[in-house]
Amino acid sequence: MLRNVSRNIVRSFSTMSDRSNFREIEIPVPWGKIAGKSWGDENGKPWLGLHGWLDNSGSLDLLAKDWPEGHHLVAIDFPGHGFSSHLPDGAMYHYLESSVTIERIRRHFNWDKLSLVGHSMGGGLSACYTGLFPEKVDTLIMIDLVKPVCRPVEKLVSKTRECVEQQLGIEERFRDNLHGKVYKSWEEAFQRLKDGAFTPDNSQEAIQIIAERGIQKTSDGQGWTFSRDMRHRVTSLYGFHEEYFAQLANNISSNHLLIKASESPHYESDETIEKILDVYRNNPKFQYSVVEGNHHLHLNNPERVMPVIVDFLKTSSEETKSSL
Secondary structure: OOOOEOOOOOOOOOOOOOOOOOEEEEEEEOOEEEEEEEEEOOOOEEEEEEOOOOOOHHHHHHHHOOOOOOEEEEEEOOOOOOOOOOOOOOOOOOOOOHHHHHHHHHHHHOOOOEEEEEEOHHHHHHHHHHHHOHHHEEEEEEEOOOOOOOOOHHHHHHHHHHHHHHHHHHHHHOOOOOOOOOEOOHHHHHHHHHHHHOOOOOOHHHHHHHHHHHEEEEOOOOOEEEOOOHHHHOOOOOOOOHHHHHHHHHOOOOEEEEEEEOOOOOOOOHHHHHHHHHHHOOOOOEEEEEEOOOOOHHHHOHHHHHHHHHHHHHHHHHHHHHHO
């Protein structure tokens, strides 16, 4: 069965950005491992970085290299992405169960509290965890996702049915290879990634960074494939109702920064987005910042994103000290 790829046969790039100062990490889990990268002083303030859907830990490379001193940032390949293990045969990926993964990682490192930075899906997962465990989160940073897309009651039956059919369909179609299609050359796989996952206004560097952990040579050496699990393309079995997520959002009490890309859509109605922003604003530690750029602005324009993060962390730290 073609289920694994070799981490030793990947392509790395020399780019204009120095991204070499990191440590590869592996966290054991019951089904295998969670892989990732680690930057900074391991005794520093702990951060967990979570990437977006079908990306990988490379997503945070250009922010991580300039992460403030005194902080320890661990960015993971979420299960079924990058170098991390896929879930076992027959299993499914669920949004809420991602909080179990985050809690596993917190316990693995013995962190009393952690801070979270997530892009897109990673931001939504971080918000869910923070709402569930507010006492365990010091700071929450969400990049270009205001909230997880919720499921209206009237779509419950159709979307749940769609998930069941998609899951079994993918299992049948990709029975021996849940990585999906095998490409004859790296260049062919890279072009598919470029055309399918990125809009034309993304930088070549951004795409190359994701490709480093996203495209790998097959274990038999006969071709190239994507490292992500095809089951991530299945519609979620459990959909949040708008009121359910509002309860989680209302429970967020940490320092909370939401960075929204100016050229990226909201994915839901303006009315829905404004409602949840009003919930966030109940937290006096919340800040909403619009930054020029597209959905992957943290990769295309880190020089615009990083100053916002640094200023927010500085202000939050000063406010915390003044309140003591």
